Amino acid sequence: MKKLKLKELESCLQQVDTFENPKLLLEQYPTRPHIAACMLYTIHNTFDDIENKTIADLGCGCGMLSIGSAMLGAGFSVGFDIDADALEIFNSNIEDFELTNINMVQCDVCSLSDSMSETFDTVIMNPPFGTKHNKGIDMIFLKTALQMAKTAVYSLHKTSTRQHIQKKADEWDVKMEVIAELRYDLPASYKFHKKRSLSQRTTCPSASLRVPKYSEPATCFTHKEAQLYC
Amino acid sequence: MKLLTHNLLCSNVRGLRPGGGFPLRIQASDVSVRPVPFNAAFVARLVPRLRWGALLEAAESLPPEPAPDYEGDEAFLRRVHHVLLEVRGGGTPKPPFGGGLTPPKPPLGGGV
Numbered sequence A: 001m002k003k004l005k006l007k008e009l010e011s012c013l014q015q016v017d018t019f020e021n022p023k024l025l026l027e028q029y030p031t032r033p034h035i036a037a038c039m040l041y042t043i044h045n046t047f048d049d050i051e052n053k054t055i056a057d058l059g060c061g062c063g064m065l066s067i068g069s070a071m072l073g074a075g076f077s078v079g080f081d082i083d084a085d086a087l088e089i090f091n092s093n094i095e096d097f098e099l100t101n102i103n104m105v106q107c108d109v110c111s112l113s114d115s116m117s118e119t120f121d122t123v124i125m126n127p128p129f130g131t132k133h134n135k136g137i138d139m140i141f142l143k144t145a146l147q148m149a150k151t152a153v154y155s156l157h158k159t160s161t162r163q164h165i166q167k168k169a170d171e172w173d174v175k176m177e178v179i180a181e182l183r184y185d186l187p188a189s190y191k192f193h194k195k196r197s198l199s200q201r202t203t204c205p206s207a208s209l210r211v212p213k214y215s216e217p218a219t220c221f222t223h224k225e226a227q228l229y230c
Numbered sequence B: 001m002k003l004l005t006h007n008l009l010c011s012n013v014r015g016l017r018p019g020g021g022f023p024l025r026i027q028a029s030d031v032s033v034r035p036v037p038f039n040a041a042f043v044a045r046l047v048p049r050l051r052w053g054a055l056l057e058a059a060e061s062l063p064p065e066p067a068p069d070y071e072g073d074e075a076f077l078r079r080v081h082h083v084l085l086e087v088r089g090g091g092t093p094k095p096p097f098g099g100g101l102t103p104p105k106p107p108l109g110g111g112v
Helices: A006-013 A033-047 A064-071 A084-097 A137-148 A159-172 B003-008 B040-049 B052-058 B074-086
Strands: A054-058 A076-081 A102-106 A120-125 A149-158 A177-182 A206-212 B031-033 B087-089
Touching: A006 A033, A006 A064, A033 A064, A033 A120, A033 A149, A033 A177, A054 A064, A054 A137, A064 A076, A064 A084, A064 A102, A064 A120, A076 A084, A076 B003, A084 A102, A102 B003, A120 A137, A137 A149, A137 A159, A149 A159, B003 B052, B003 B074, B003 B087, B040 B074, B052 B074, B074 B087
Parallel strands: A054 A076, A054 A120, A076 A102, A120 A149
Antiparallel strands: A149 A206, A177 A206, B031 B087
């Protein structure tokens, strides 16, 4: 398989369609192509957790991360989301890109039990951040992801929740490392976002986490990518 | 849905006995076949992790159990590849022992 460069991956991902009418209550914020590309590229090149692996994407929405992993040579990826409208866009994306190794499942991630333990090699996700209405949902996603993954979970979280996640990680006996700090370049997608002013979420750098299932030599590598953005 | 996805999923409908939610019953209303590039290394890695029994229920063309030296047996791997990745069934899989998969309700009801 031809090796994709970061820039090429990002420009491919720019063709991925995202939510037409994002649903606020489901916290449907698209993963931006730049963030998705940086995240996936690192997972692929630094940790080799994509190529020939089975990958789950929890709360996949329109499938940005699943599609990106398929482009980087994932053996098979499955997207899970509750919203049929988002999955329909996901499906048309798959057809546009002519990708053959992706499937999607409509379900409530919060109700996935631990019966799917270790069915996937890697979980890559941008879960709802658990603001106002959905408090704690980010941790439910993380816990479910850890049960499903055999090797590692990669997840985007708000920086302000890092300490809490660290605490939970210790509690669950998994090792957490911060891989990157990314700045969300979120265009105003909801009416309450005033154009050109930064919404709360935009100013909030979010951290990309790697949560390996089993301890291994620490490769703690934290780098700031904020300047790439502003 | 591809049979690989079917094989990876367990039904998590509450009320079923533990471990009894699998495999989802297949009601393939329209089966189609779409070619997928063959990746021997990937399929070989998958084989030991599959629930072979569930796969046999869906596909009669497979041997009762994988041969001991399946990793080098390309013909076998190609058959598994075809069944897992190229055959697609329409319809909604059902959990065993009756009952349907109720479509998930958004936890918070509707959209904006």
